[in-house]
Amino acid sequence: MQDQTTRFERFRALHAREGAFVVGNAWDAGSARILTDIGFEALATTSAGYAFSTGRRDSFAALTREEILLNAAAIARATNLPVTADLEDGFGAAPETCAHTVTMACDLDLAGGSIEDATGDPGDPIHPFSLAVERIRAAAEAVRGRPFLLTARAENYLWGRPDLDDTIRRLQAFAEAGADVLFAPGLPDLDAIRTVCRSVDRPVNVVAGLSGPACSVADLAAAGVRRISVGGSFARAALGALARAGREVLHDGTFGYAAEAIPDAEVARLMSQERGGRRV
Structure with a gap:
């Protein structure tokens, strides 16, 4: 079993190497074991999938x-x-609430976490610039010197505010406030992604597998992206497979879906481990 510091150092090193790496978004312990076994180098949680x-x-x-x-x-x-x-959103608007949230996450053996600048209020969806920056600053201060990589998210494009200049301004300020990784989900195309990557001095995360440009890992790496996540799309893919299997049984009266299922022995092997993953 590797300790938190060792895993944090591995995570930080992934962001420092050339090219882009993909984190698999797991929604529970079982999906985490599967994604680990097939070869991902790091995982992320997904609030959507959960x-x-x-x-x-x-x-x-x-x-x-x-x-x-x-x-x-x-x-x-x-x-x-x-x-x-x-x-x-850090589970509260106040900077001290964000600080407490990341401290709690760090105490739970996590190697990192993300805080977004969305408010959850459709009428006023994004925190004012100064407050958004102070929230990231407080979170960064709370885990300074601890094995925790802080990702700051600028949510403009997810909330009907397609303002690239403001998004970049926020990401730059988040970096100055202490964020280790920057993330602007929903960027519309590869040119926008490339512009963001050129405009900041921190590793950039991009989410793939959702709406937006259909880019490959190679495309995103060439644009300057260091980390790629998949959000809730793996969870939705699993739900899609379940729905297709159920429809086949109900509509066709056949069980062909079983040919694509993971064998029981393989599931037993994965789920019986005390802690999943290849030893390194």
Whole structure:
């Protein structure tokens, strides 16, 4: 079993090497074991995927901080890989609340986590610039010197504010405030992604597998991206497979889906491990 510091150092090194790496977004301990076994080098949680698994939609009101952190801790216990947590908006507008959230995440053996600048209020969806920066500054100060990589998210493009200049201004300020990784989900095309990467001095995360440009890992790496995540798309792919299997049985009366299922012996091997992952 690797300790938190070792996994943090591995995670930090992934961001420093040439090219881009992909984190697999797990929504529970079982999916974490599978993603670890097939060769991912790091994992991220997904609040969307976890919400779906509990029968709830992905929204600010869907999951509490305690639920998110318990789920993230279970994922971290299931793997030897570094795990970064989706900490949503920090679970409160105040900078000290964000600081407390990242401290709690760090205490749970996580190698990192993200804080976004969205408010959850459709009428006023993005925190004012100065408050958004202070929230990241407080979070960064709270984990300074600890094995935790802080990702700061600028959410303009997810909330109907397609302002690239403001997005870059926020990312630059988040870097100055102490963020280790920068993330602007929903950028519209490869040119915008390239512009963001050229405009900041921190590793940039881009989410793939959702809406937006259909770029390959190679495309994103060439644009300057260092980390690629997949959000809730793996969870939705799993739900899609379940829906297709169910429809086949109900509509066709056949069970062909079983040919694509992971063999029981393979599942038993993965789930019986005390802690998943290749030893390094």
